[in-house]
Amino acid sequence: MFFRYCVPIVAVHILALAVFVPAFFSWTAVVLCLVGVHVFGQTITMGYHRLLTHRSFKTPRWFERVLVVGALCCLEDSPARWVATHRMHHAHSDEQEDPHSPLVTFLWGHVWWLFVRNHSLHHPANYERYARDLLVDPFYMWIEKHPTSPLWVYAAQIVLYAVASFAAALLWTDAAGAANFAAGVVVWGVLLRTVLVWHITWSVNSLTHIFGYRNHDTDENSRNNWLVALFACGEGWHNNHHSDPACCTVRHRWWEIDITYLEVRALALVGLAWDIVPPRAERAARAMAGRSENVALKASASPRADVALGATGPEVVADTQLPS
Ligand SMILES: [Zn+2]
C-alpha cells in the first residue's frame, strides 16, 4: 500500500521538470537554486541530523527554530518523525528493523521506503521511544498534532519566493515579464532545489551503506563515500559517523573534510553554538579526568583515601550519546 509521502515526492519531481522550459531560465534562479541547496541542505544536516537527532552541539532556542523552519521548507518530514526514523536507523542499521537499509535493494534504501506504509516506523509508540525528548517541546508536539503543517510551510515558502521575485522584477520589466521571472525563481529556487536536497539526503541512506571504504569495523555496512561527503557537506563520511554518532565532527582523517563541522565551529565563534561534542576518546579522557578530580577531592577530605583511590581502576567510560 502506498504511503501518503509518495504524493508530494512524485508531484514535486514532475513540477521540477519545468526547469527545461527555456522561458523559466535566469541566472538569478540558478544561483538561488545552488545557494538554496547549501543553505536548506544544512537545515537538514546541521539542524535535523547533528542538532536534533544526535544533540552534538547546543544552540539558542530561536536558532534551533530557524533551522527547523528551514528543514520544513525541504519537505523532509516533521522534526520528531525525521529524528525517530534516523535514531531507529542507528539502533538497527542494516537489520530487519532498519527503515531504509539499501541492502534490501538500492531503490528501497534511496526512496522506495518512503512510498510504502511502515507500520512499526509510523506507530506512535515508536515516536515515544525514539523522539520523546523532542515531543516534550510544545512546538514539536504542535507540528505532530497538525500533520499537514509541513505542507503549509512549504506552500508559504513558494508564495514568499513568488511575491518577492515578482516585486523585484517590476523594477526592470513589465508585469508579464515579472510573472515569468517569478515562475522561474519558484521552479529553480524551490522545486528543483527540493529535489536536489532530497536526493542528497537519500544518497546518505543508500550510497553510503553500499559504496566506499571503511575506517571502522562497525557492525553494519556503513561506508565513507567522498562523493556523498562532497554534496552532503560531510555526511558521506558515514562509516565514521556510525562509529561515533554523538560526535559533532565526522572527520577522522585529514582529507575527510567536514563542512558542516566547520560551519558549527563558525557558529560557535559568534555565540550560536556551544557544548560541541568531541570524539569519543576525548569524551572518555574528560570523563576520566573529571573522576580523578572528584577522587582527589574526596581523598583530601577522607581518611580512607587509599580505598577511594583503589576504587577508581580502569572502567568503561559511559558514552554520552542518546539512544541512537
Ligand atoms: Zn547509516
Ligand SMILES: [Zn+2]
Ligand atoms: Zn546519524
